[in-house]
Every structure is written in C-alpha cells, then in structure tokens.
Amino acid sequence: MFTINCPYCGERDQSEFSNGGEAHVARPKDPSQVSDREWSEYVFIRTNPKGIYYERWVHTHGCKKWFNAVRNTSTDEILKVYKMGETPPPLKEFKNTIKTPSGEPDVGSGNFSVKKP
C-alpha cells in the first residue's frame, strides 16, 4: 500500500493505479520484418528482477495517463517517476540496496541478463 507520485496529478494512493509491466519494451517498428524469436521476445519475455525495475503505470482511477516509474521490487520503493517518451534515468543514478544470498545481478533476474536501459 504505497503511494505513487503521478506526474500529472501528484501523490496518490497505489489503489488508484494499475501496473503495466516492464517499461521500454518497444514494439518493433515493422513487425513483419522481425524474426519469430525477436517477436516472441517482444510479446512474451519480460525481466523479473529483484531490485531495480523500470516499469509502466497508469493512473486508472485518475487522469488515465500512462507513465514510467523506477521501483525497487524488493522494497517497493519508487525511486523515480517520469513521463512517457522521456529519457529513462540511468541505472547508476540508483543504488541497489538489496543484495541477496544467491547473488542476483543489480538488474534482471538470474535467468535473463537484461539490456541496461
């Protein structure tokens, strides 16, 4: 039950928002030109990191605007909120405070190495 600072409305209760999954997964410009693998990665594959995550939110019960957020998934701390189309803040701007015994990377899960935004 955290709050989210909607870039259009200001700080509101989490229950007003819906999560839209990972951010910066761009739809291929010309889908007919990409391979099955590339397309299926766009449609189905998302990272699931413990730690810093770039994700999309929509203010469903508010202004209905989509925006991006950087959240630490292990603390639910929202580190940054920025509008659609704005340049994502670089990863080095955030300190990933959670180190796990399994030694997961700062971004991405153990299964997928993630393209750093």
Added chain:
Amino acid sequence: MTENKIYFKFDGKTYGGNHGDTIAAALLRNNVKLVGRSFKYHRPRGIYTCGIEEPNALVQIVNEHNEPNVRATVKEIYKGMVVKSQNRWPTLKRDIGSINNLLSPIFSAGFYYKTFMGPKGFWKRVYEPLIRRTAGLGKPPKEFKSKSIHLHHNVDIVIVGGGLSGLLAAKKLAGTNYDVLLIERDNVLGGMLNNTKKIKSINDQSTKDWVEKTERLIKNSSNIKVLKNTLVTTYNYSNHLIALEDKSVGKPQSNKNPELVLHKIRTKQTILANGHIERFVSFRNNDLPGVMLAASFEKYINRYGVVPDESPVIFTNNSSTFSLVKLLTDLGYKPKAYVDIRDPKKIEKEISELLKKNNIPLYSKSEIEGCDGNNEVKKVTIRVKKNEAIKVKTSMLCVSGGFNPDIHLFTQSKGLLKWDENLLTFVPNKIFQNTITLGAVSGNFDYEKLTNEIEKKLSIFKNTNDLDIKFDIDGPKKFQIKELWETKHAKRSYWSKSFIDLQNDVTTKDLKQAIQEGFNRIEHLKRFTTNSMGTDQGKISSINALGIVSKILKKNVSEVGTTTYRPPYAPLSFSAIAGRSTYDFYDPKRKTPIHEWHIENNAVFEDVGQWKRPWYFKKYENESMYDAVQRESKQTREAAGILDGSTLGKIEIKGRDALEFVNLIYTNSFTKMKPGFGRYALMLGEDGMVKDDGIVCKITNQHFIVTTTTGGAASVLSHMEEYAQTEWPNMNVYMNSITEQFATFNLSGPKSKLIMSRVFNNVDFSNERFPFMSFKTFDYLDTQIRVLRASFTGEMGYEIYVPPKYALKLWERIFYYSQDIGLVPYGTETMHLLRAEKGYIIVGQETDGTVTPLDLNLNWMIGKNKKDFIGKRSLVRSDTIKEDRKQLVGLIPLDKTYGIEEGQHVIENEEISTPIINPIKMLGHVTSSYFSPTLEHCIAMALIKDGNRKIGTKLFVSTPNHQSIPVEVVKPIFLDPNNERMQI
C-alpha cells in the same frame, strides 16, 4: 443488588461488576476463575493476563451478533451484556470434550497431518465432523450487520501508544508545527502508570496527577489529536498504518451509530511507543486456572481494584516482581512464597529486604515444578535448591518469565531485530522506514534512561519542547533477568502437560517431537505444531518457544530467528474491513433505461458484470426457462423479436488519425469502407488471440463509433488508450466511452422492416436505400437517433441507438406499432441460441484467450493487405500457423433426440471403459449447445483439435455417466448458410 453495580450474564448466571471493569475483572471480582475450555484437549482454562495478549479467556458475546473470540480481558461490561464461555459441551464444569485430553497421544504435534490421512472416506464421515464439533474456538455469528466506517488521515507524526513514553513524546511535540496523531488502545492514557507503582512520582507529583496534567496539555495544544480505544493493527510500507477504533466501549452497540471506525493513516514519521508484554514460563500444568502473569495480577489490583488472591505464590526469574510484593504487602496481604530461580547473591537487595521485613519465605535458586488441582490451582510444587520438592497450598500462582518489547508492529514495518543478551529478548535493531522506537519497545526497560532516550531520538524534529522530568522509582533501578523457558518436570500422568502455546494447546513436548521429526526450521516448526498460530499469535509465549528450540538445537536464539510477524496485530473483524461496502454498496447495479418495463413484463434477470440484463421473459407464471427460450426464438424467426442491448459497450473515436488508429486496433481494413457504413470487426491481443469483437461504424475518416462486448467495454477502452499513449503517442486520436449515452435495441425477424417503416414513417427502409451494414441518423421527437442495419440473429435486423431519456418511449412505441405482428421481447439466452444457429461466436464462450481468428475460420476478417495491426505478426508464428490447432466446428447428434451439454469433452472412441484405466484422448470441448426450435434438433459448437479436417466425420461427446453420444462434425453454421434471410 446495589445501585452502582453493573449486572451482566455469564453462562446464564448474573454477576455484578464495577463501572469500567472488563469481563475478566468483573469475573475475578466474583471469584470466577474457570472461564473456558481449551482448543484441542478441552482442558479447563482461566484468566491468564489482563490485556490484549490474553490466550485463554475468549468468550462469545451473545447480544452482539453472537460475536465470538472476544477477549474477556479487554471487553468492558455494560448493563445487560450476555456472555457465554466457548468450546464446552454440555457445560463449562462438566465437559465431554475433555476426553480429548486422555486421547492426547494422537493429538500431538502435526496431528492434523498425520492422524487424518486415512482410511479413505474417513475424513468426511468421521474426522471432519469430530473436529468440527470438538475443536475450534467460538461459533461464527449467523447474521452480519456492518456498522463500521473508514476514516483517512494524513499527518506528520503518529505516536503509537499513550503510555509513559508516548506521553513524553507528545509533550515534547505539543504546540509545534507538526501534525501529530497519538493513538492509545486503552480508554485511558498513562499505560503502565495505571497498572503498577514502580514509579512513585514524576516531578514530585503523583503519577495520576502527572498523566492528567499532561493530557490537558496535549488537549490544549492545537497540533495533537488523540484517539483512544484505538488499536494499531497494521504497519504497512511507506508509513501507512491501519488502526481500529472501538466506539462502543462499555455500552451496548447502538443501532444508529457506527460501532467501529477503521482509521487509515499516512504519516511521515511513526513513533512506536507501544511498550512490552510479559511472558510466561512452561511448567507442569502451567495452564490451570489460577496461574496468572505477575504484572497482570498487579494490574487487576491497581487498575480495577480487584485483588484476585490475597496470598498467591510468586514465581519469577527477574527483578520486576518487586512491585507486586510491595503492592500486596502495602495492602496488608502476604504472598505465600516468593520463588526466584536466581542465585541469592543476584537477587536485588530491595527484594530480599522487603521479603524479610514481611516474613515472606524466599526460595532462591528454586523453581516451580508444576501445579495441581481439579479445575483450578490447589497446590504448587517448588523444587528447592538441592532437588528436593516441597508442596505449598495456594489458589493462585503469579508468574513472570521476563518481558518482550512489543515488536509486532516494528517487524511488520520490516524493521530488523537483534537478540539482546541482557534482556534475553529480541529488540529493534535496524529500521526500514521512518520509524522511531521509544521506551520499552526499543528495549529500554530503565526509566532513568527514558528522558535521555526521547530527547535524543526526537532531536530530528525542530523547535520541540525540552523535557524536564525526574522520576522517583520504587524498587530495583535496573531490570535484571536470568534465562528460564521451562522447568523440568517428572511426568505423572497424561494429564500432566507443560504448555508452550495455551490457545492452540501446543506443549513443549510437541516442540521436541517436531524437531526430532526434522522440523528444525522455526517457520516449519510453527506450522507443524501450530505454535503461536492462534488469535493471540503467541504474544506471551512465542519468544519462549524460540528459547526452548534454541536449547534443543544448541544454537543461539538469534540463529534460530523469529517467525514472520504479519498484520493484523490482533484480530480485526470482517465487519471493520468491509466498512460501508456491504450489500448494495459493495458493487453498483447497472440498469438499462428499459429496466422497469422488463420487470413489468416478468423478465428474469442475469448479471453480466454489474449490469442487470433480461435473461428471458416469463409469458405465464410457471413457464420454464427452456420453454420461454424456445418460444422467444421461434417467434423471432417467424415474426420479430427485440432485445435490449443497451449494455453493449460503445466507444467514440475522433481525431485526424482516427482511421489509421482503427486500422491498427482491429484486424479488418476500414480504409475503403464508405462513411455511413459499419463492419463486424475483431480485436486481437499482441499474441494474436481474439480479445474482443464489435461493429465499427465510420461517420467520417476522422470519426468512428465502435461497439464492444458488454463485459469488455472497460478493458477495450483502456487497451486503446494504452496503445494511443504508449506506442503511437504522435497520433492525433481521442476516444471516450459513450456506453451510457445511448440505449440500444436489437430488432430482428422477417417483420422487422415492416415495424421500422411504421415507427419511422418518414424513412425509406428498402434494401436499396438502406443496405445491409449501412446506418442512418435521423430526427426523432426533439432528438436524433441512429439506426444500423445489422443482425446478430441471421434475420433481417436493425440496431437502434437512442439517448436514454427517449429510450422507454421509443421501446413502447415499437410495441404499439407491432400489435398485429406478434413482436416478442427476448433475453440474452435467446440471443445466444439465435446466434448459435448461425454459427456466430461469442467472445469468452467460443474463445478463451488461446483462439486465433484462423481457429474460428474468420480469415475473411483479416485485412491481408494491411501492413500492420495489433496481433498480425503473431498470426504467422510457428505455433499459430499449425494446421492441426483446435478449430471451431459444429456438432449435430446422429440421434436427433439426443442433447449435448456445454463443456462436455469431444472424444474419438465410443467405448469408455469403467473404471477408466488408460487416459482418454480428449480432442476438445463443446463451447455452445442449444436445442434449435427451428431445426428441431440439438446444435452445438466445439473447439476440437484439427477440427477443419474432421468435418464430415463421426466423433463422440462424453457424458458424466460414462456414456458417449455419437455426433457428426459439420461446419459451424446450421441455418441459412447463404444469409438469404437477412436480405428479404
């Protein structure tokens, strides 16, 4: 019966208590010790504590919706209250269930998992009824009436706990610019100052005067709001707290006002000053009524003026029990014996001198081995220094096993703990949020250090008041303790038990057995033994369990660790959580403008999302649904029928790039479609699966109106918004829901054209002037309506869109002009039947998120020449182009008298062996099935593997009674394959 007594009933007998008494205080006042039976063994249980930590004294309040599991140590009495003990049958004193106590070998650790494994069928017939009758706590209330409201707060600082530390913090913050909320669970401020006389005076004032003065100061400061009778139950992430206020303390529940207020609080900083909880010690029969925690015993005297016993035996491992001896001797009473496990040299001289002065025998380096008595304590056995045991007659035993900071909320906040070797308990170590702990909860048990601690920790706040506080302390200045979790006891009988969890009847032996069986992780151990899983969550005992486990495992307690503390701190009734969201307020009912007419015409309604839709209309009182649907369908095909389709989702799309946008959202191409025409359209997800369908109407290339399924209206709009905002932000396109701006009627049947030309006699409805899938807008009264020639029944048909204000009038007008025609109103079931005869799909019935347009033979709806649309690329993935995917087919039973049911499996072989040995190959399932009154046989649609190639073959539909129905696989269209009926 005196005037100022408050009379209430407990198990049918009337008792009198004083104003402000809890049920427990009033019962003790009347010398009632036995108040309940235990959960598993039905052992007699009494009042163990004097507060929220109570594990035993749970009662049922009969006159308050029969509310179960109410703590007798918290609930205040009022005139006419009716209280019942729990878990006993037939009466509290003679309880048949206590035979469980003799069966205890089978009720040991993990008994739920082990005992009730078999034989087959025993669970339902024997075990479950047995457990349901004899185990479990109180009975759930039968009726439910929520009388709670929710309140939201946004403050700078929350102080949890209005005891000494909380009051000092409030005093420091009084009159500052901070917005402060002080929350106290009791109905008075002062906390332990009300319960013990450990502090004689504060700044040379009596503690009572000091509390009153401080409360006045807080009240007069404009920045602090005080909530009493309010329990903080939950400490969430980002300093979000939930607290429950009881408005009906000490009075019967009112029928008018809310009795509970659930406070939802957001704060910048939380100050936890919620004190500590005394813990018990495990010894033989430590559950007998008459055993009570020492500080609770003291609280009954100081707070309620009830002396539970004039000469109890006191058993301790720490310095805190000084105040109890002092209190009793000051009142002229004399404890029977003082048993301290500590070495005489370690016992504080204040204690030994006090005992000596009052001639109270001190047994140092000794422990209580156990206690005996039938239904209550009669004597205790003290194991003195050299392993010799002496027996002392007494009716009460006061126990102190030390104190635990009440870390529940702190750990809920995700703060980390550490083991304190001096206090022998877990204390807060690292904060995770903006949290400050003060006083006992922070592990500071010494009053002399308190002011300093508060000054230091609250120095982060600006312009606060200085605390100038001097305590006059009675007794030992420093808290000291020696480790003790359990005393040794010689096993005497099955009746002899040493409990670690009183509420769940878990014994120390269960812990040992569980560890032997390999459950040596604390979280596993907890679940296997159910230790600390009761409504009290082991508040007086869970740390003891860790102590015992650490001894067995030969580990430090900090290595064993604690189990996870989860909200709520204490049980929260569903009524409090529900608030006003009950019954009609829980979910809105959406009604169409024709709703009243439907009721008058005997519609039976179906819930479609929040909508109330007519399912079918009863022509006469006893008409069955089957008969009604057959009648409605037949009449629609023979004359005309009308459906209230107002619930259909409607979205208006406008903008310079509206055409391009619609082309990308739907599979079809709308580029060449002329304005004034509509088209049946499919919407896919990016995975290529059918998401929704509807009709797209083009007004101009910059203006479209689309319909959606009733259930998909909201999700389709947000799907469009998502793509417009995130993928194509440069497109000029806007969309808006107009679902409720237009009522929609679907008129169809061979006579529908005639009806339309009578109702709107200035419009030309000829096929040439009003072709299929065209729409026209025209004046009607002083508004405009839009009519689309479309059909979901396969008949000549029209969709009429009219503003809601004019809808009922138009609906009635249509019936007025159809009196000689036999127009029938029909509901959703007939709509489903009519479309099934034509093989039209329903999204969500023929599709389930794994079905592509190709699987549905809707290839014709795909704009092949379009460069892109959502899901297009997925239609040529290796999986979606497979030819043997599940495809939509029609099924007709070979024996036309047979029926098929939706959901039944389609199989290859006729024979189903019983019992089933080998798996039966399932080809797919029936998605829709109806008896067609026009064709006079059953028609069904099914999704089956490689369906297209199976057309013309014979398959079988399995039934639950192991029969199979032979069916012919046909194309999924049963009536009028050339669509001639739509063109008459």
